[in-house]
Amino acid sequence: MIRPARVPKLTIKTTLFILAACLAVEGLGGLFFMASGLYNIAADEPHFTLARWMLQAGRTRSIQFRSRGIKVPNLRDPSLVRNGFVLYRKNCQPCHGAPGVAEQQIGRGINPKPPPLEIASNHWTNSQLFWITSHGLKMSGMPGFGSHLSETDRWAIVAFLRRIVLLSPADYERFSNATDLGIGGQNFSWVSNEDYGFAQLKAQGNSDRGRDLLHQYGCITCHTIAALSSGNTGPPLTDYAERQYIAGLLVNVPANTVAWITNPKRFKADTAMPNLNVQPAQALDMAAYLYTLGSPRRLTVLERIVAGHRSRSDY
């Protein structure tokens, strides 16, 4: 006859005890580590990868959760965009910079780095941008503006952030000159209703043909294009869809990609990129292929913003 074993009961008790002991030791260890001052809090050293990941993931979830239910007003009002630009220049540009404008020293010392909003604003919805602007972000240098900017002013900043993604350094300078010289909304186009070539790209761009054309015209000899080539005369076109500028001068939208490919010297007389007599329709196909490289998020957001400007509907 087999006697019922008592061992399991003991084992469970023991396991629980060991677990509790471990947690206590860990907690004490953590406290000791904290108290020792060994952890480097210096902002001029990067975070450990794990710490950075935890901070970022936690921040993203919190912003998503907290900004639920915020109602978005009409953001295409030119006077709102103009006001947003003025407020951006005063309150945001010192740390985030702007197209062609560096952040000031004070912004450069912050860890995590205040991101360039020409790209970073694409990651957030209007309500999320409004929430971040209003409340700021703990464990980053981002202050909340809720206490000293009115709700309308904070929405104006969001309205301008939806515009900044379409501004080249030259555009931004024009905006600056327009406000410095006191040119009012009626004389200046604060909200463009251009299409930036999105419709044409969708209707006529053929990425398969584009890939063949990139071979035919020898683009691949100078550029690294993902799977196609590893040229190093010009810049790599890796993740081209995510890139904000073309040649550092033009915003990367379909119309500008086509304009640049067909006649680069028009924009930069001394560029090493030759005029190859590429026809606009061919350049559109090339663009269609290049836009398959990298995450499509940036172009999706830009397309939605452009469509919103054009239809005067909300986005």
Add this chain to the structure above:
Amino acid sequence: MFVVAFLSSACNRSENQAEAAAGGNAKVGRHLIYSYGCGSCHAIPGVAEAKGTLGPPLQGFAYRTYIAGSLQNTPENLFRWITKPQEVVAGSAMPDLGVSDRQARDIAAYLYTLQ
């Protein structure tokens, strides 16, 4: 081209060679690249948080023929571009950041280790 010839002889000595070409310290350069926030706009292998997509990726920079699409990639041109980009290409998205000549040498030394 001269940089490429200079660097391509031995990979394991790439840091020394890059430093010799640029006359700077690559490790200091890497930290400067982090501090100046170059990584907010450029993807730069080996630099923390450098995944920016505003400007071109800098991987393989030692072998790149041109800087900013118009300057031959020589150390002297690179110093000029890093310290005074707006003088080289007026209206470029690359802003003047106030990098000193000394710092530009260190930054260039790091960039030339990227093969």
